[in-house]
Amino acid sequence: MSDFNTVLADLDSELGWLRETYTQLHRHPELSLEEHETSKLVQEKLAGFGYSVTRIGGTGVVGVLANGEGPTVLARADMDALPVTEATGLPYSSEVDGVMHACGHDLHISALRGAAKLMADGRGAWSGTYIALFQPAEEVGAGSKAMVDDGLVTKVPRPDVALAQHVMPIPAGTVATTAGPVLSAGDSVKITVYGKGAHGSMPHMSVDPVVLAASIVLSLQSIVSRETKPGDFAVVTVGALNAGATSNIIPDHATLLLNIRTYDHQVRARVIASIERIVKGECSAAGSPREPEFEYYDQFPLTSNDAAVTEQVTAAFSAHFGADSVHHAERQTASEDFSRIPDAFGVPYTFWLLGGVDPETYRAAVAKGTVAQDIPANHSPLFAPVIDPTLSMGVQAHVVAALSYLSQEA
Incomplete structure (x- = not known):
C-alpha cells in the first residue's frame, strides 16, 4: 500500500463529521476579520489532533505538527464569508442575514481540517513537519x-513549500493545476479629482469635475x-463615478473607483503609472485647482505557481486520482492573497483548483452551451x-x- 493510501485509509470513516x-x-x-467562532472551532480541533496551535493575525489559526526529520510543508485554507444573501434553498442555508459562504471557504476549512486529522493519525507513513494554516479575510485581501x-x-x-486550493465551478471529482500565473493581481483605486463649483446656469464660472471625470473615463x-x-x-x-447631488449645481469634486487586473508585475506597474499620468494630464488640461488624489x-498579489512544485504535485495527483481526473487549469481573472504567505517566507508554492459542480449537471450545460x-x-x-x-x-x-514531499516514498 502506498503512503498516500496508508494515510487516507480512514477517510471514509472521517467524512461523517467532516460533512457536519x-x-x-x-x-x-x-x-x-470577524471569524471568531470559526477560528475557535478550528483551534479546538487542531489541538485535539495533537497540533501545537497559535493564533496569528487576529482570527488566523496555525497548527504545527512536528514528526521527525524531513521537509516542512505549509497548507492553507481561507475562512471568511461574503456579504451575500443566500438563494440556494439548501437545508443547511446560511442562518445569518445577508452573509453567506458564497465562495467555498467553508469547504476549504473542512477539507484542511480533514487533512490535518489524517496527517496526525498517519504519522507512521511520513516524516517532517506539517503546518495547517487557516487564514482570515481573504475576500478583502487583508488576512494574509x-x-x-x-x-x-x-x-x-x-x-x-506552501500549498493551497480553491473550489471552482468545474466538475466535482477533478482537480486542475498549472505552472506560472493562475490568478491575476488585483488592485482597486479611488481617484478624487477637483474642480470649481458653480450654478448650473453659469458653467463658465466653474471647472466642471463631471466633464473632467468623463474625459478621464x-x-x-x-x-x-x-x-x-x-x-x-x-x-x-471604472466601476463607479460619483459627483454632485442635484441637476443645477456643478460640484467641486468627483470620485472614480477603478479596478485593475494583471498577470505580470511589469504590466501592473505600467498600468498604474499610465492611470496616474492620464488622470494628472486631464486635470491639468481642465484647469483643475488641485492635484488629484489616489487611494x-x-x-x-499575483498568484504565480512555481513550475517545479506544480510538476511534483500534479504528478502525485495523477498517480493517486488518475490522469483523467487531473486537468490543466486555465488562468483565472479572479484574485487571491494566499501568495503573500509563501512570499513572506521566500518559498515556492502551488495553488490548484478543485471541482465543485455535479459532473452530470456540468456535462449537460456544456452540451447546451449554457455553462x-x-x-x-x-x-x-x-x-x-x-x-x-x-x-x-x-x-x-x-x-x-x-505527502509528495513528506512521505517515506518521496
Whole structure:
C-alpha cells in the first residue's frame, strides 16, 4: 500500500463529521476579520489532533505538527464569508442575514481540517513537519497581510513549500493545476479629482469635475487598447463615478473607483503609472485647482505557481486520482492573497483548483452551451458546491500534495 493510501485509509470513516463540519460552517458564516467562532472551532480541533496551535493575525489559526526529520510543508485554507444573501434553498442555508459562504471557504476549512486529522493519525507513513494554516479575510485581501504583520514568519517553522486550493465551478471529482500565473493581481483605486463649483446656469464660472471625470473615463480606455502589448493581459474597469447631488449645481469634486487586473508585475506597474499620468494630464488640461488624489486599496498579489512544485504535485495527483481526473487549469481573472504567505517566507508554492459542480449537471450545460447561465460561479447567491465528492477530493488533494514531499516514498 502506498503512503498516500496508508494515510487516507480512514477517510471514509472521517467524512461523517467532516460533512457536519461543512454544513455547520455554511449555516454560520462570518465576514472578513470577524471569524471568531470559526477560528475557535478550528483551534479546538487542531489541538485535539495533537497540533501545537497559535493564533496569528487576529482570527488566523496555525497548527504545527512536528514528526521527525524531513521537509516542512505549509497548507492553507481561507475562512471568511461574503456579504451575500443566500438563494440556494439548501437545508443547511446560511442562518445569518445577508452573509453567506458564497465562495467555498467553508469547504476549504473542512477539507484542511480533514487533512490535518489524517496527517496526525498517519504519522507512521511520513516524516517532517506539517503546518495547517487557516487564514482570515481573504475576500478583502487583508488576512494574509495581517498574519505576516503579526510575525507569522517568526512564530512558525519556515516551510520548504506552501500549498493551497480553491473550489471552482468545474466538475466535482477533478482537480486542475498549472505552472506560472493562475490568478491575476488585483488592485482597486479611488481617484478624487477637483474642480470649481458653480450654478448650473453659469458653467463658465466653474471647472466642471463631471466633464473632467468623463474625459478621464474615456482616456483610460487607451491603456489596454493602445498601451498594452498584444498578447499581454490587463483589465482596467471604472466601476463607479460619483459627483454632485442635484441637476443645477456643478460640484467641486468627483470620485472614480477603478479596478485593475494583471498577470505580470511589469504590466501592473505600467498600468498604474499610465492611470496616474492620464488622470494628472486631464486635470491639468481642465484647469483643475488641485492635484488629484489616489487611494489604493483591496490589493491582491499575483498568484504565480512555481513550475517545479506544480510538476511534483500534479504528478502525485495523477498517480493517486488518475490522469483523467487531473486537468490543466486555465488562468483565472479572479484574485487571491494566499501568495503573500509563501512570499513572506521566500518559498515556492502551488495553488490548484478543485471541482465543485455535479459532473452530470456540468456535462449537460456544456452540451447546451449554457455553462455561464446554468452553473453559478463563486460569489453568486446560488453558489453551492456539491458536498460529495468535492469534500473527499479536497481532503485527498491536501494529503496527496503534502505527502509528495513528506512521505517515506518521496
